Amino acid sequence: MTIAAESATRPAAARHPAPPSAARIAWARASLELRLYVRARQAMIFSFFYPIIMLVIFGSIDMGGDVAGGVTYVQYFTAGIAATGIILNTFQQLGIRIANERDAGELARLQALGTPPVAYLAGKAAQVLVTTTSQLALLVVVARYAFDVPFPPDAAHWLTFVWVMVLGTLAGTALGFAVSLLPKSAKNADTIIVPIALVLQFFSGVFFVFSDLPGWMQSIAAVFPLKWLTQGMRSVFLPDSAASAEVAGSWEHGRTALILAAWIVIGIVICARRFRWRRSS
Amino acid sequence: MPAIEISALRKTYDRRVVVADLDLAIEAGECFALLGPNGAGKTTTVEILEGFRSRDSGDVRVLGHDPAKPDRRWRARIGVVAQTTGAALDISVAEAVRHFAAYHASPRPGDELIEAVGLTDKASTRIADLSGGQRRRLDVALGVQGRPELLFLDEPTTGLDPQGRRQLWELIDALRADGTTILLTTHYLDEAAKLSDRVGVIAHGRLLAVAPTGEFGGDLRDGATVRWRAGGLVHEVATRTPTAVVRDLLAETATGEIDDLEIRRPTLEDIYLELIAAADGDAPGAPETSRTSAGSGGSPGAQPPPVAELPHQPRVTTGSGS
Numbered sequence: 001m002t003i004a005a006e007s008a009t010r011p012a013a014a015r016h017p018a019p020p021s022a023a024r025i026a027w028a029r030a031s032l033e034l035r036l037y038v039r040a041r042q043a044m045i046f047s048f049f050y051p052i053i054m055l056v057i058f059g060s061i062d063m064g065g066d067v068a069g070g071v072t073y074v075q076y077f078t079a080g081i082a083a084t085g086i087i088l089n090t091f092q093q094l095g096i097r098i099a100n101e102r103d104a105g106e107l108a109r110l111q112a113l114g115t116p117p118v119a120y121l122a123g124k125a126a127q128v129l130v131t132t133t134s135q136l137a138l139l140v141v142v143a144r145y146a147f148d149v150p151f152p153p154d155a156a157h158w159l160t161f162v163w164v165m166v167l168g169t170l171a172g173t174a175l176g177f178a179v180s181l182l183p184k185s186a187k188n189a190d191t192i193i194v195p196i197a198l199v200l201q202f203f204s205g206v207f208f209v210f211s212d213l214p215g216w217m218q219s220i221a222a223v224f225p226l227k228w229l230t231q232g233m234r235s236v237f238l239p240d241s242a243a244s245a246e247v248a249g250s251w252e253h254g255r256t257a258l259i260l261a262a263w264i265v266i267g268i269v270i271c272a273r274r275f276r277w278r279r280s281s
Numbered sequence: 282m283p284a285i286e287i288s289a290l291r292k293t294y295d296r297r298v299v300v301a302d303l304d305l306a307i308e309a310g311e312c313f314a315l316l317g318p319n320g321a322g323k324t325t326t327v328e329i330l331e332g333f334r335s336r337d338s339g340d341v342r343v344l345g346h347d348p349a350k351p352d353r354r355w356r357a358r359i360g361v362v363a364q365t366t367g368a369a370l371d372i373s374v375a376e377a378v379r380h381f382a383a384y385h386a387s388p389r390p391g392d393e394l395i396e397a398v399g400l401t402d403k404a405s406t407r408i409a410d411l412s413g414g415q416r417r418r419l420d421v422a423l424g425v426q427g428r429p430e431l432l433f434l435d436e437p438t439t440g441l442d443p444q445g446r447r448q449l450w451e452l453i454d455a456l457r458a459d460g461t462t463i464l465l466t467t468h469y470l471d472e473a474a475k476l477s478d479r480v481g482v483i484a485h486g487r488l489l490a491v492a493p494t495g496e497f498g499g500d501l502r503d504g505a506t507v508r509w510r511a512g513g514l515v516h517e518v519a520t521r522t523p524t525a526v527v528r529d530l531l532a533e534t535a536t537g538e539i540d541d542l543e544i545r546r547p548t549l550e551d552i553y554l555e556l557i558a559a560a561d562g563d564a565p566g567a568p569e570t571s572r573t574s575a576g577s578g579g580s581p582g583a584q585p586p587p588v589a590e591l592p593h594q595p596r597v598t599t600g601s602g603s
Contacts, residue, residue, distance in 0.1 A: 017386035019357045028383035032372070039371035105365040109423070112331065112363065113384045114356030278333070 022116040029123025030130075037127055047093040048131060051085035051139050058207070059147040067209050068245045071238050075150075078143040079237040080206035082136055083229035086165065089132050090172025092197040094124055095179040096189045102279060103186035111277035121271070125173045132169050136161075143237075152236050160253070164232035167260040171225045174267020181274050200226045211247050218247060225263045228256040282345060284309040284431050284462040285330060290339035292325055292486075299325050301486040303339070307479075309430075312453075312463040314477035314494070316470065316553055322486035323466050324364075324435065330464070331361055331433055344431055357386065360429030362421050362437055374411070374419055375404040378426070385427035397455070398422040399448045414441040421449060431462045438472060450475060470550040482553060484560040498552035505547075510540035 037043060058081075059074040067076045101107050110120060143149035152158045179196070183189040201207065203221040210218065210230065221227035234242065235251035243251050285307040292300040300322045307313045317323045328334040330343050332351035341348055346355045370377065378395060382388040395404050398418040403411060408419065421437055434453070438446045446469075453476055457463060467473055473480050474494055481491040490497070505523040509516055509530065520526050523544045530539060547555075 016354060016358060019353045019386055020383060025383055028380055032380050035376075036371055105363065106370075108333075108363060108365075109361075111333070112356070112359075112361035112424075113381070113427070114351075114353040115384065116353070 019114060022119040022122075025115060025119040026122035026126070029119060030126035033123050033127035034130060037131055043093055043097070047085075047088045048135055050088055051081040051135065052142055054081050054084075055139065055143060056146070059143075068211075068242075071242050071245075072147075072149075074143070074147045075237055076209060076234065077206070078139070078147070078149045079233035080204075080230045082139055082233045082237075083168065083204070083226060084201055084206050085135050085139065086132055086168040086229060087172050087197060087200070087226050089135065090128050090169055091176045091179065092193055094128060094173060094176030095193045096186075098124070098177060098180035099183050099189035099193075100186040102180070102277070107277040117271075117275055121173075121177060124177075125170065128173055129166070129169055132165065136165060149237060157236050160232065161236040164229060164236065164256070164260075167257060167264070168225065168229040168232070171260045171263040171267065174264050174271065175225070176267075177275065178267045178270040181270070181276070185279065200224055203227070205230045211245060225260055228259050232256045282309065283307055283342075284311070284344060285464065286340070286342040287326075287330075288340045290326070290329065290341060291337045292322075292329065292334070293337055299486050300329070300336075303483075303486070303488055305481065305488060305491065307462065307464060309462050310457075310460050311479065312457050312465060312477045314473035314480045315464065315466045315483060316468075316473055316480060317466075317483035318557060321484045323483055325486075326483070327433055327435060327464065327466060331359070332356070357427060358430045360424040360427065360432040362424035362432070362434045364435045364439070370408045373405050373407050374400050377408060377419065378422065381423050381426055387428060388426050389428060394422050394426060397452050399445075414445040417441055418445065418449060421452065425456060425461075429461065431464070432456065434463060434465045434467075436467055437465070438467070438469065446472070470548070470553055474549045480549070482556050484557050487560075489556045489560050494549075497549060498547065498555075502547060502552065506545045507543075508545065509542040515541075 055074075055078060058077050066072055098107075107120075140149075140151065144151055152161055179193055180189070183192050200221065203213070203217045204210065204224070204226040205213070205221070206226075210221075210227070213221075218227075231246065231251065232253070234246075235253065243249070246252070283306040285305070287303055287305045290300055290303040291298070303322075303326060315323055315327070325334060329336050329341065330348055332343075332348035332355075335349055344355065344358055346352075348355075372380070374395060375391065378391040382391060392401075395401055398421055400415060400418055400422070403415055408416065411419065417437065417440055421434070424434075425432060437453070438449050441449060450472070453463065453465075457476075463476075465473070465477060477494050479491060480494050480497045482489045492498070496502070503521050505520060507518045507520060507523050507526045507530070518526050527542075527544065530542075
């Protein structure tokens with residue numbers, strides 16, 4: 001190749017070493033994000049411990065016997081609240097946090113430093129993967145020893161647990177990025193994002209048994225990822241015999257994967273087209 | 282090659298002209314201070330140069346590169362200290378410096394950098410617990426961490442106490458000595474006078490004047506005010522020949538003291554205010570018509586005459602005291 005010609009036309013580029021790779025910056029960001037997450041107490045309580053607190057509350061209340069098919073309510077709820085934890089950690093927490101960082105000028109600083117957007121996104125995704133994994137691990141242990149919810153019985157169930165969690169986390173992350181673009185300023189971020197996440201919890205079979213919900217609620221929920229996440233988690237925590245009690249009569253793993261993947265793609269497309277470092281003026 | 286070349290730069294928002302046919306060249310190694318009231322087009326111009334804003338027309342080169350097409354290599358050569366940066370992060374100064382080192386090919390050593398902005402004893406303090414001035418100094422540290430060739434400083438000392446300002450000035454002086462090109466925007470004219478090689482004044486999106494800092498103001502600079510008190514009245518004479526005024530005054534006052542006698546040369550601030558007032562008078566909201574009187578190339582000599590040309594006529598201004 002014509003290195004000589006290139007350095008003649010771009011002397012400045014030749015004199016200056018290339019900036020660090022996006023991967024190196026992403027790595028630095030992931031460790032920063034984790035440190036910030038641990039230090040932000042409010043976030044810790046409202047997203048990290050929320051599912052566990054809810055499990056303790058709902059697991060301690062007698063909700064009127066078992067769900068169909070020999071499944072205890074707390075077992076059903078464990079699956080739902082595990083799915084909720086993923087969405088809160090990603091969609092809600094991330095969406096609000098990114099809107100805040102944009103508002104405060106933190107993102108403008110990153111832009112001025114030439115940060116590749118993908119490095120910023122990867123740092124966030126890594127943070128939520130780590131925090132969600134630890135959160136779910138803690139949840140599974142509390143559910144097992146405090147409420148007798150059995151561990152996933154075999155490798156196949158654990159594998160389902162992992163892919164549902166990873167796909168759900170990535171979908172939630174991509175949507176968190178996308179939703180952070182909605183509020184005009186960070187002040188509105190909570191009021192836009194929190195109600196969406198809250199309503200979805202009621203519609204998606206977290207607090208109530210999904211197959212008992214009215215049809216219109218089921219239809220709305222079926223568009224969004226949380227419903228598919230709860231269903232995927234039920235396939236992990238409930239006996240296989242409970243699949244027949246689902247609306248479709250099966251766990252619908254294929255469809256779950258497809259819909260979560262579709263949300264990942266939608267989120268990424270919105271970010272790629274619309275992502276901005278600065279407040280819209 | 283100049284570090285920054287701007288010709289006929291133009292930017293409008295909703296048909297309101299924010300930057301109007303601006304021409305300017307800033308040489309490599311120079312420290313250029315851009316002054317102007319709020320809303321004059323300063324920040325818009327700087328953000329176009331930084332590659333954060335698009336322009337409507339005109340040609341712009343920053344380090345030989347069109348800032349409308351920013352890439353990482355180009356960004357790596359530029360440092361930006363914006364007016365608002367950063368949330369109240371739950372990390373310490375040292376952690377922030379260590380983190381942001383990862384963004385640069387050859388970052389300045391962290392300890393040196395923290396020392397240079399005078400934050401050594403705050404190194405382990407969380408950013409959230411720093412004062413506004415200390416945060417500002419951290420902003421500057423992070424702006425120069427990557428050893429930029431060109432540094433944009435947007436009101437770097439706003440909110441600093443006098444000691445903090447001096448410290449930052451020393452740092453900026455050291456960067457200049459290193460050969461860093463600096464574009465400084467500021468409201469503090471003493472800061473511009475202290476730090477910059479050249480000064481430009483912008484108002485209504487147009488450069489009113491550009492000159493070496495020591496010569497800034499041209500004819501305006503030659504004016505002086507002689508002031509004294511006599512018989513309970515303050516006398517003030519605006520003149521180009523203050524020595525002659527004082528000589529006459531001495532001749533009239535054969536004995537005794539002349540109360541509160543002073544000769545005052547216009548400061549950068551006086552000249553600045555004069556220019557802005559003239560521009561506002563010429564073109565309130567209609568910059569197109571101000572061209573002929575202001576001259577975008579910056580010929581301050583073409584300005585209306587200074588305060589007054591009354592040769593020696595004492596002008597009694599106020600009744601008591603000053």
